[in-house]
Amino acid sequence: DAGITQSPRHKVTETGTPVTLRCHQTENHRYMYWYRQDPGHGLRLIHYSYGVKDTDKGEVSDGYSVSRSKTEDFLLTLESATSSQTSVYFCAISQEPATGEGYTFGSGTRLTVV
Amino acid sequence: DAKTTQPNSMESNEEEPVHLPCNHSTISGTDYIHWYRQLPSQGPEYVIHGLTSNVNNRMASLAIAEDRKSSTLILHRATLRDAAVYYCILRRQGAQKLVFGQGTRLTINP
Numbered sequence: 001d002a003g004i005t006q007s008p009r010h011k012v013t014e015t016g017t018p019v020t021l022r023c024h025q026t027e028n029h030r031y032m033y034w035y036r037q038d039p040g041h042g043l044r045l046i047h048y049s050y051g052v053k054d055t056d057k058g059e060v061s062d063g064y065s066v067s068r069s070k071t072e073d074f075l076l077t078l079e080s081a082t083s084s085q086t087s088v089y090f091c092a093i094s095q096e097p098a099t100g101e102g103y104t105f106g107s108g109t110r111l112t113v114v
Numbered sequence: 115d116a117k118t119t120q121p122n123s124m125e126s127n128e129e130e131p132v133h134l135p136c137n138h139s140t141i142s143g144t145d146y147i148h149w150y151r152q153l154p155s156q157g158p159e160y161v162i163h164g165l166t167s168n169v170n171n172r173m174a175s176l177a178i179a180e181d182r183k184s185s186t187l188i189l190h191r192a193t194l195r196d197a198a199v200y201y202c203i204l205r206r207q208g209a210q211k212l213v214f215g216q217g218t219r220l221t222i223n224p
Contacts, residue, residue, distance in 0.1 A: 031210065043158065043214040050210055058211065090157045092212075102148060102160030103212055 003027045006091050006106040013113055019078040021109050023091030025071075031094040032074040033103070034058075034066065036087040043090065049074055081113045118202045123219045126192050134187040134218055136202030141182050144207040149176065149187045151198040152217070158201065161187065197222045 003026030013019050023032060033048040035058075045058030047066040055066050063085060065077045078085055091106040119137040126132045138147070149161040162169055162176045164185075169176040175188040189196055201217040 033212075035214075042216050045211055045213070048211060056210075092157075094212075102150070102163055103158075104160065105157030108157050 004091060004093050004104055004106045006089075006109050008109060009107065010110045011112070013081050013111070015082060015113055016080050019081050019111065019113075021076045021089055021091075021111070023074045023076070023106060025074075025093045027093055027104070028071060029093040029095055029104075030071075031096075032068065033092040033094070034064075034074070034076045035090045035092065036060065036085075037090060037108075038087050046076065046089075078111075081111075083113050085111065086113045087111060118204060118215055120200075120202050120215065120218045122216065123221070125221045125223065127223045128194060129191055132189040132192045132196070132220065132222075134189075134200050134202075134220065135184065136186070137184045138202070138204055139183045141204060142206065145204040146207060147176065147178060147182075147185050148203045148205050148212070149174070150201045150203065150214075151196075152201070153195075153198045158214075161200070163205075192222050194222050194224060196220065 005024050007022045031050055034046040035043045036046055037043050044060045046060055046064050047058055049055045049068040052068055067075045089109045092103040094103045095101050146163050146165050148163040150158040151161050152158045162171055162174050164176045164178055177186045199217040199219050201214050205212055
């Protein structure tokens with residue numbers, strides 16, 4: 001499949017604990033994104049990165065932080081997990097936006113906060 | 115960001131063509147029209163994109179109205195594997211983000 005993997009695929013965690021999700025790419029794409037998907041809300045952008053150490057907020061960034069120390073890895077951290085962060089999280093990668101080319105998405109991480 | 119309007123759901127039969135409509139009346143000249151689909155329990159998958167001219171690839175065809183205020187994704191011969199949610203998205207040239215709407219849930223009957 002496309003060179004993007006997410007880990008873990010499934011995780012159950014307790015309220016109040018920190019959680020880190022990892023997105024790894026082998027395509028050397030500059031742009032990486034984290035989305036969450038919930039019933040009734042569709043896909044919503046959490047944070048994105050446009051280069052190493054360059055990140056910006058999306059529409060639902062509260063309670064989340066990200067880091068990108070290498071081109072290939074984009075980490076999403078829930079600083080103190082809450083039940084409202086139970087969701088499916090998707091990572092995506094993209095080439096330069098100017099080309100108009102499409103995104104490639106990972107297979108998702110299903111996170112349950114109990 | 116310019117918005118798109120799609121029907122919530124559509125139904126078709128296997129081996130028949132499917133035409134999925136999308137309205138985008140406030141589209142700007144530098145907005146690309148993107149289509150993605152999401153199969154059950156999977157991440158979204160890029161299908162096709164275009165700017166002004168009709169586009170074809172191995173998955174589908176994209177027909178863009180002359181005034182660009184609407185477009186149609188065409189699946190030439192639907193299979194059961196094409197059952198998915200299809201998203202029509204406008205992406206401005208140079209824009210760093212892709213914003214998803216609710217999409218059209220396509221059901222394929224055997």
